[in-house]
Amino acid sequence: MADTATAQRTVKFIITRQERPDTAPYTEEFDIPYRPNMNVISALMEIQRNPVKSDGTRTTPVVWESNCLEEVCGACSMVINGKPRQACSALIDKLEQPIRIAPMTTFPVVRDLVINRERMFQALKRVKAWIPIDGTYDLGPGPRMAETKRQWAYELSKCMTCGVCLEACPNVNDRSSFIGPAAISQVRLFNAHPTGEMNAHERLEALMTDGGIEGCGNSQNCVRSCPKGIPLTTSIAAINKDTTKHMFKKWLSL
Amino acid sequence: MSGNSYYSRKLHSLLGVIPLGLFFIEHALTNYSAFEGGKEKFLDSVHGLHDLPLIFFLEMFIIWLPILFHGVYGLYLAFTSNLNVGRFNYGRNWAFALQRITGVITFIFVIWHVWQTRIQVALGNTTYDELGEHMHSIVTQPGYFTLYFIAVLAAVFHFSNGLWAFLVSWGITIGPRAQRVSSRICMGIFVIVSVLFLLSLFAFRGDEFASASAAIGTLQLG
Numbered sequence: 001m002a003d004t005a006t007a008q009r010t011v012k013f014i015i016t017r018q019e020r021p022d023t024a025p026y027t028e029e030f031d032i033p034y035r036p037n038m039n040v041i042s043a044l045m046e047i048q049r050n051p052v053k054s055d056g057t058r059t060t061p062v063v064w065e066s067n068c069l070e071e072v073c074g075a076c077s078m079v080i081n082g083k084p085r086q087a088c089s090a091l092i093d094k095l096e097q098p099i100r101i102a103p104m105t106t107f108p109v110v111r112d113l114v115i116n117r118e119r120m121f122q123a124l125k126r127v128k129a130w131i132p133i134d135g136t137y138d139l140g141p142g143p144r145m146a147e148t149k150r151q152w153a154y155e156l157s158k159c160m161t162c163g164v165c166l167e168a169c170p171n172v173n174d175r176s177s178f179i180g181p182a183a184i185s186q187v188r189l190f191n192a193h194p195t196g197e198m199n200a201h202e203r204l205e206a207l208m209t210d211g212g213i214e215g216c217g218n219s220q221n222c223v224r225s226c227p228k229g230i231p232l233t234t235s236i237a238a239i240n241k242d243t244t245k246h247m248f249k250k251w252l253s254l
Numbered sequence: 255m256s257g258n259s260y261y262s263r264k265l266h267s268l269l270g271v272i273p274l275g276l277f278f279i280e281h282a283l284t285n286y287s288a289f290e291g292g293k294e295k296f297l298d299s300v301h302g303l304h305d306l307p308l309i310f311f312l313e314m315f316i317i318w319l320p321i322l323f324h325g326v327y328g329l330y331l332a333f334t335s336n337l338n339v340g341r342f343n344y345g346r347n348w349a350f351a352l353q354r355i356t357g358v359i360t361f362i363f364v365i366w367h368v369w370q371t372r373i374q375v376a377l378g379n380t381t382y383d384e385l386g387e388h389m390h391s392i393v394t395q396p397g398y399f400t401l402y403f404i405a406v407l408a409a410v411f412h413f414s415n416g417l418w419a420f421l422v423s424w425g426i427t428i429g430p431r432a433q434r435v436s437s438r439i440c441m442g443i444f445v446i447v448s449v450l451f452l453l454s455l456f457a458f459r460g461d462e463f464a465s466a467s468a469a470i471g472t473l474q475l476g
């Protein structure tokens with residue numbers, strides 16, 4: 001019995017933790033019993049059940065966020081072995097060990113692996129990433145969207161505001177106010193919609209102010225990092241074209 | 255930065271190509287004439303340029319002011335960027351990092367190079383006619399030659415990759431294929447313009463540019 005217990009395979013984790021937003025980060029090591037098909041979330045659940053470090057001392061359970069567990073909500077984004085990604089789709093079998101886990105520090109850290117992605121939701125508000133249809137009476141059906149357009153627009157609609165593209169972007173940091181790739185791609189999505197298009201200029205103008213689309217420096221890390229495969233750099237270049245056109249149109253109509 | 259950074263950034267990108275990029279190509283061709291046609295051809299090119307009408311205003315508005323804005327605002331932009339090629343070891347991310355590094359190198363080099371050439375002319379320490387010999391005396395020193403060699407490659411990279419980024423930032427190349435093709439073309443431009451500049455650097459090292467300066471030297475002695 002005792003032999004099988006000691007012979008059990010374990011997985012080593014090195015986790016960057018932080019008690020409060022304003023305290024210094026530190027790392028802790030854990031050896032988690034291996035189970036087939038486990039992912040980073042199930043390993044964190046194991047730590048939650050039995051918060052004991054590699055050296056045998058007890059600690060507080062590591063805190064993280066997750067929800068859908070199928071890579072559609074974006075809540076569980078963290079830096080796993082150096083790359084920002086979703087913990088729920090990070091399979092232990094496919095990761096190099098020891099597995100290093102850290103919060104996405106582009107965002108304010110709340111505690112351990114929990115970050116505050118508020119800035120992304122503010123960005124969506126800023127660019128009016130919605131279709132305004134509210135009114136005092138029924139406006140009737142809107143115009144139809146061409147199927148060819150719907151197909152690529154659908155890809156853009158997969159964004160789950162996970163923040164990975166902001167973490168990967170070298171221009172999203174506290175020295176710059178760049179809005180980040182996700183919101184720019186959402187402008188393209190809502191401007192492509194036949195009803196949303198009616199307010200296209202408002203979204204473009206929101207991106208033509210400080211911290212807007214001009215913050216992009218074309219490192220193209222975002223498109224290589226997006227878990228949803230969203231063509232972010234195509235969206236950015238397309239919106240570059242639209243804002244440029246909008247700028248000239250405004251000048252000519254002054 | 256005061257004002258709306260959308261417009262400052264657009265202006266920065268535009269000035270990098272027009273007029274600075276155009277001037278850069280012109281500079282490469284003038285220098286190359288030293289390699290192609292030797293001293294005489296180089297002198298012709300230099301004179302051709304300085305005989306342009308309103309040369310003071312041309313220099314002012316096509317070179318000095320754009321360089322000042324592009325350089326200073328560019329330094330600020332470089333300061334606002336992180337370099338994360340360690341974590342994201344991708345080709346385009348390297349180009350992004352190099353664009354900023356070569357930008358800083360180019361900015362420092364341009365100040366120094368202008369001091370060594372244009373300002374020496376203005377101070378009367380050399381003349382346009384002696385520019386070839388002046389360059390000869392600089393690039394025959396191994397230290398200066400190495401600096402010029404590195405700085406020229408940095409400047410050409412900054413120009414070629416900047417051209418690629420210009421096409422994206424103005425919404426001209428949008429899809430991945432268009433951006434791939436334009437990046438190949440820009441790399442081609444990098445090679446061609448580098449060769450032009452480097453050949454002229456070697457040409458300035460040649461005896462042809464030395465003899466005259468020796469002659470001037472002896473004349474002054476006499």
Ligand code: SF4
Pocket residue numbers: 074158159160161162163164165166181182185225226227228229230232
């Ligand atoms: S664009 Fe992709 S990486 Fe960026 S927030 Fe949306 S899903 Fe995440």
Ligand code: FES
Pocket residue numbers: 065066067068069070071072073074075076077086087088089
């Ligand atoms: S829990 Fe929803 S994406 Fe991982």
